[in-house]
Amino acid sequence: MDFLDKLVLPQSAHHMVLIKYLLVLANILLVPYLSVLTGSLIFSIYFKKQAEKKNNPHAYRFSKELVDLVTFNKSVAVALGIVPLLSSSFGYAQLLHLSNFEVSNYLLLSALLLLAAIVMIFTFKYSFHFKDIFKVADEKGIGSSEFEKEQINKYSVNTNSMNRKAGKIALYATIFAVYFYVGAVQLAIDSERWTAGTNVFSIVFSLSTVVNFLQFFVGSLALTSIVVLYKYFRPNSDVKGEGEYFDYIKKFSLSNSLILTIAFPLMIALGTVVKTKLALSFMVFAYAIAAIILLLFVSSLIYFMLKENHLKYNLAVLFLYVVVFALLIIKDQYAFDTSTQKHFAVLAANYTDYETNLKADLGIGPAISGADIYNGRCIACHNFDKKVVGPPYNETLPKYEGKKADLVKYILSPVKINPAYPAMPNQGLKPKEAEAIADYILATYKK
Ligand code: HEC
Incomplete structure (x- = not known):
């Protein structure tokens, strides 16, 4: 998308560091939100299937409440999902200027998919509630005439199928949004892949994308389980947290988060190993190891809660999980930094050029002297x-008297003129410089 290219302004090295910090920040908002969104949607659909298969009212209630987990407020979806994705896209457009635009494009694509996913998740949520209302109305035979009863039955069937479809589309859109997000971040890190004519296939089939996508998946389901525990069982929770239903949720979420927390370190290790060699540095390993150690500690906390049947470490576990996510994001940022060093040197040089030209254009900066x-x-x-290689100025300049523009034009792109001489090679001057030298020689030859 060309318009991104037009938005880019060359940045100084300091600005680029700033943009990198902003990227980390945007990701720290985005990744946990996206994780819980994905996780709760997957669980919700899973439990709905479960409820239908086993006719389990707990599963049905849980499925319904899971969608509410991240859809309590529409502006949250924009603030934590869409806005960070768009800022990342613009951030990468600045950082990868002159070398790779695919990263920004994939992030934009991911933002669009996420928008579609969010609309569908809200449709899923509302149709969930409406379908229950219609079902009750249908079962109770509400409606004064046969016609009304028929209508209600029709709505009940339609809402049910809308709910099913919305859930399915939301799930696909979310998964693709995540995949393109992960793919874009991995492509940014893997600077070796930039030149190899990147296309959609190169991110779809990259090993690091696949592994990191799986890592995201494991993290997302784990974090969702932990957020569920926190939502239902924190001391000042608005739900009571007692009874058969809550035991059902507790058992599921605890055992699920334990298994996933044990699997998570494996994914992190794998995700680090498959990174391009260019990206590996001491800091990348240090952050990966820190995240792994923290997760082992978290899994022991969850294990104790499961064994002793309490939820004392609930908040600590949630907090540590967010720290793990932050560590992983910083790790990827280090990987990006390491593998793109060369690219940033080019950009910094480009910025110096840009700055000198800008100053010359504005007439600030050192004046370009014709004599120099x-x-x-x-x-x-x-x-x-x-006569040297070219003709003496005293012979050639009189014809340019009063025609400075012609002289500037000639200096900027010399053409063959006098058969007694070879052609003059192009001197690669900038317009301002050509003008300065034209002024100088025109003023000097007369003396
Ligand atoms: C590598 C040698 C070389 C350099 C360096 C060079 N010139 Fe020339 N220049 C020539 C030659 C050879 C010609 C004659 C070309 C022709 O007549 O086709 C020429 C011709 C000219 C002419 C006469 C054009 C005309 O209409 O007859 C001007 C004016 C001129 N050069 C200006 C410059 C300026 C200003 C610079 C420095 C920015 C410069 N040249 C640098 C080789 C050079």
């Missing part, structure tokens, strides 16, 4: 009164 250009370049082939 003459002494630096032209003198090799030109003298005012003697």
